[in-house]
Amino acid sequence: MIMSNIALVGCLMVTLWVVSVARRDVSIVDPWWSIGFLLVTVNSARLAGAGEARWLVVGVVAAWALRLWAYLLSRAIGKPEDPRYTAFRERFGPARYWWVSLFQVFLLQGVLVLVVSAPLQLAASAPGPDHMGVLDVLAAAMTLFGAAYEAVADAQLARFKARPDRPPVMDQGLWRTSRHPNYFGEVLVAWGCWLFAADEPLGPALVFAPLLMTFLLVRVSGVAMLDEHMARRKPEYRAYMARTSALVPWPVRKGEAGSGPTP
DSSP: OHHHHHHHHHHHHHHHHHHHHHHTOGGGGGGGHHHHHHHHHHHHHHHHOOOHHHHHHHHHHHHHHHHHHHHHHHHHTTOOOOHHHHHHHHHHOHHHHHHHHIIIIIIHHHHHHHHHTHHHHHHHTOOSOOOOOHHHHHHHHHHHHHHHHHHHHHHHHHHHHHOTTOOSBOOOGGGGTOSOHHHHHHHHHHHHHHHHHTTSTTTGGGGHHHHHHHHIIIIISSHHHHHHHHHHHOTHHHHHHHHSOSSSOOOOOTTOOOOOBOO
16 A cells, blocks of 8 residues: 555655646646645545444545645646746756656655555555544534634635735735645645544654644645745734734734735
């Protein structure tokens, strides 16, 4: 099961890399992150055989993964390469970056998919009769709530950006009480996915998966990076940061309501 999951994710990432070389656009990898999770979950459940709890895991992961994939893909259509990847291309030089990106972006993301999805692989391949339990229901509820929270945050931001008369900042809806409600939803998804495996013998040891995902979203590629970027671009962002929680929704400080920046 493990080797076939590695092969599946490896094929996905190498295929995306080949397309990226032809298009000179490394950022095509981003929408396919969630599809990697769906691939390994479906494959693990398929190899383990039918079971109500296994297919609950598959259904929940599919709902999250396909929504996120469609949203990121639609947002990327017609757009140039993400500036982050363009900066790497310039740093390494076009003559080298075509093969450097295979390791720096695609295979690295593939490894992260395999590591972070470890609880899903365990839950979807669990031996035994695999009856649905209370923990499975709680895991599904947390994961679906996180996915829905992220979807609402994405939709609110998309509507805001589509307004020709939009103010320079946005602090309405879910963005009023959190600077990154979409990442908060993604963190809930990560912890909900771990709960699916928490009652398995090896499940507690796999808590590193949601911890790693939370760390990446808060300290590496999510909150910290965007906050720094937006604080440089928009002077209003520092005031928004001062009055608004970074991740976990929290009431705005009394008397400090206003407009926060476009994330």
